[in-house]
Amino acid sequence: MEVSSEDIKVISRLVDDLCGIVLDETKGYLIKSRLTRIAEETGCSTFSELYYKVRYANDKTLQTKIIDAITTNETLFFRDTTPFEAMRHKVIPDLIDEKAGTACPRRLRIWSAACSTGQEPYSMVMVLYELLPDAARWDIQITATDISDTAIRQASLGRYSDMEINRGMTSQMLAKYFNREPSGWKVKDEVRGLVAFRRINLLEPFVGLGPFDIVFCRNVAIYFSPEARRSLFLRLADTLTPSGYLFVGSSESLTDLGPRFAPHQHCRSIFYRPNKSGAAAPQACLAGAGR
Numbered sequence: 001m002e003v004s005s006e007d008i009k010v011i012s013r014l015v016d017d018l019c020g021i022v023l024d025e026t027k028g029y030l031i032k033s034r035l036t037r038i039a040e041e042t043g044c045s046t047f048s049e050l051y052y053k054v055r056y057a058n059d060k061t062l063q064t065k066i067i068d069a070i071t072t073n074e075t076l077f078f079r080d081t082t083p084f085e086a087m088r089h090k091v092i093p094d095l096i097d098e099k100a101g102t103a104c105p106r107r108l109r110i111w112s113a114a115c116s117t118g119q120e121p122y123s124m125v126m127v128l129y130e131l132l133p134d135a136a137r138w139d140i141q142i143t144a145t146d147i148s149d150t151a152i153r154q155a156s157l158g159r160y161s162d163m164e165i166n167r168g169m170t171s172q173m174l175a176k177y178f179n180r181e182p183s184g185w186k187v188k189d190e191v192r193g194l195v196a197f198r199r200i201n202l203l204e205p206f207v208g209l210g211p212f213d214i215v216f217c218r219n220v221a222i223y224f225s226p227e228a229r230r231s232l233f234l235r236l237a238d239t240l241t242p243s244g245y246l247f248v249g250s251s252e253s254l255t256d257l258g259p260r261f262a263p264h265q266h267c268r269s270i271f272y273r274p275n276k277s278g279a280a281a282p283q284a285c286l287a288g289a290g291r
């Protein structure tokens, strides 16, 4: 199926509205490679026809298929390494110190926003178990969210192929936290049990989410427009506790967003903490965080 400049215009607008991903006029090849099958299965002979079908029939199943096809779910275990080292050697120990003597000294709330197929939140759990062998007895919840139904489905199954395991997983961690299955590996229940997966569109208001001690929001805002990216990080700031931590991707920086975030460095890892004014209120012990 050929892609006309009108097709690129209308499909880009649709994709931007559905998930915030910006497709410029050079992305005709991406529309063609990722959406041709859906267009054909839907009986459309052009991409503009597909656009009108989604827009005016308001077909949610079709919208979901388009989101699944257009999103890039690239991820791996312990991606970039340094955020997980900072978590283990600085962030969690500091949070434990800060919480000592409070009403909820063993409570941690973490959000992996745009978690793709789950490697990021499961890597977090492994860091926690390495640091706190009795983590299962702590009050820890990791909320892991993504817009892609297919990604969330795979993530919550916790099943990975040999190839996915070979991307970032050490043999020592593999032996400790996974069970062998005929077609690959499955994370153990004690790892899976700390994570709650949900479908969340980061463009929409964060109703009932937070406050969080740590948020990872990595390698998703790079696909957004400057306005959507700015709005996302400012809203994320409001989901953090006043002493919370935000990690972004290794190619991302928040220094252009003004005083809402202060950058901090631990070894080779940069992370951000909210500046005091306007930050989320201290968490109440019994309040839920994302579930």
Ligand SMILES: C[S@@+](CC[C@H](N)C(=O)[O-])C[C@H]1O[C@@H](n2cnc3c(N)ncnc32)[C@H](O)[C@@H]1O
Residues within 6 Å of the ligand: 018, 019, 020, 021, 071, 072, 073, 074, 075, 076, 079, 113, 114, 115, 116, 117, 120, 145, 146, 147, 148, 151, 200, 201, 202, 203, 217, 218, 219, 220, 249
């Ligand atoms: C490249 S992956 C990043 C995964 C992981 N955070 C990492 O850094 O390895 C980007 C993810 O963002 C998700 N995504 C794209 N737009 C989104 C949106 N509007 N809301 C939530 N997730 C979105 C995609 O489905 C995809 O799984």
